[in-house]
Amino acid sequence: MAVPSHAKPKPHARHSAKDLTRRTVRRFLLAGLAVVLFVVSGVGIAYHDLQSQVNTIDINDLLDDDRGTRQVADSYEGQAVNILIIGTDSRAGANNVDGSEGSEEVAVARSDTAMILHLPADRSRIELVSIPRDLLVDIPSCKTADGGTTAAMSYTPFNTAFANGAGASADDDAIAAGVACTIATVEDLTGLYIDEYLVVDFNGLITTVDALGGVNLYVDEDINDTEYTKLVMSSGCQHLDGATALQYARVRHGVGDGSDRQRMPRQQNLVAAMLRTAKSKNYLTDADALYSFARAALGSLTASPGLGSLTTLAGLAMSVGDVGMDQVTLITMPNEEAPWDLNRALPTDEADAVWAAMQADTPITEALNDTASQEATDTSSDAGSTETAQDDQPTQSGAESDQTGAATDEHTPTADATTEDPAAQCY
Template sequence: MIMDVPSHAKPKPHARHSAKDLTRRTARRFLLAGFAVVLFVVSGVGIAYHDLQSQVNTIDINDLLDDNRDTRQVADSYEGQAVNILILGTDSRAGANNVDGSEGSEEVAVARSDTAMILHLPADRSRIELVSIPRDLLVDIPACKTADGGSTEPMSYTAFNTAFANGAGASADDDAVAAGVACTLATVEELTGLYIDEYLVVDFNGLITTVDALGGVNLYVDEDINDTEYTKLVLESGCQHLDGATALQYARVRHGVGDGSDRQRMPRQQNLVAAMLRTAKSKNYLTDADALYSFARAALGSLTASPGFGSLTNLAGLALSIGDVGMDQVTLITMPNEEAPWDRNRALPTDEADAVWAAMKADTPISEALSDTAAQEPTDSSADATSPDAAQDDQATQPSSSSDQSGTTANETTPTADATPEDPAAQCY
């Protein structure tokens, strides 16, 4: 006899899909957890990106430039294109830049471009070239729009750093800086025939902050410096480690070393730039995200840049594109010039300068152009000692080498100096 088993007493069969449900639930949890991690990382990167981007102070000078100025289309990060970047160091003493207590004095009432360099990156990114323009170079300055809405008259045989002052006037706000940069950029383009793609402005505080963000720099000082009266800088020759404040003193010093001229100060500024490049390359920022972020946040917050150069994507792209360029492919020179016959503190361009600008415009190495120009120079030792060639300052006409402490490729402009001497700065790293 078959007895009926109460339904509540029958064992409930296991559902055949329960294992699958468990797997699905587990997978779902992992998926949600993974999504949360990804969202956290992406959010963190996004926040970091916007934080860094917000540090950059950008100024747009297009409205201050000549309406007839040429423009050119560029790819993202200038990939596959040569790029010319105007780097200006201003001597404003406003706010945090009042490093010597002279803010408000007549001597520094008007900001000027204390340092001017053109950074050229070739289309193939095989080298880095940096050309300094003497601040006391006599040039033609075009008519410029000023920060207050006015305009200036064109000027001839005027010191180069007057261009920035013409635009900026006596103010130090962003409008004044924009007008100063615009007038300087127009002057540079007229002087060189180059098209300037981007610009970067570094003031005293910006240099201090950037060097400190690098942890200081090591550089080679080729002669003792004893300037106890002006910059207060005292350094012995040899390898030295400089923090930001001392680096600024080194970049500015002109007394207690050499002949006290501004033209001899430029090789020291190039030496400092080379030291900063070496230090940045030694940091391995690409493999240390925390160090990169800390450096970028500090450095970007101290600079003023063009909108294109101030874009993190463009800036990162340019930085990555030259990451493999060795120091032996870095050339830093002072624009070839000679002392003005009537004033040793004023300079005039030479024919070699034309060769430099032509090479940069053609995107060919400037070292080759200078070598070719030197090879064509007469070698008659009986040449008049008062000729421009004889009077020309060696440090103003030769690419930076161990003699001018720049720590860069030494492509001399004279036929007899075709060997590359050992870089003395290398021993400091």
């Protein structure tokens, strides 16, 4: 009996096992490709997300054509880098922290703080030098935001440089011109080449500290400023959120002698606490942690195009991730009161030693120690000469000795090259 054709078993297709294997391999390859594309697109989206937040301003057209340029490797790898950090005190927009936005005096872009961050080529240390805003300096002719130029000035407060460039506005053009004039002034003052800049306004500081989750720092004396910043704080270990950190950085009434120069050690204390916090949370060594922090903080900062590049920023951050706090130096540039105006300051010889060390990429603490040792030797030699000359005039020795001591005290550097972070005891 014949078997119906439809009931006959169908023959197996040739090479079916090989085809199945090929299909399986293709599926795995497609799945792998999908994962790769997902990861790459995710990274690309994340990169674009962060990069789009950074407000970068190119100021090269506002700088002197004779300034020159430097060849830069990726992320400054193997190269020393100098970054100028400028704090501005405009109250416009989100910076209106004290309700004074309507005042013409505070609505424009003005420089309130300036620090030079030096990272050596071998990334063995971190150095930060504050420049007093009332330091009397020479300010070169600068291009302004409206296309004009300013006249060069001598013996003028340092923060005038930013004001000269910025003029009467607070927009990006004003900030660009203010930064350019400040960089030109800093380079004239120090002999350094400023590679990058970062502008931090009031809102930027608040946002950055909050992105860190707040900071712990040690307050060395009670603060009672109920009239201006409204900051009232007891000495000892304190945890500061962004708003309180801004008050701490700005306060000068109700603490110390009320001078602006006394704010700089507090600002350095805050910077040290921020750095310690970033290190403790692995923001300088872990890419995911760094991304999380950058996502929260970058939108509030203004940076040079080089520093605004996330690859450069991440490269610099991670290159100093292993630097211990004992290798962090925070000082105010050595200065002394101007004899004719106690509210103004003048650079001292020790300042020249600091700038020379940074130019040579050698530790500034060593330069200050060498200068102090030389001064001690010179003082000892002068004292010996005085004693020799006084052998025949013993009745004058007391008065002349007192004068020598007074002269020594008068020229003692105001910079204290300490590397110990007071906030260490608060962790």
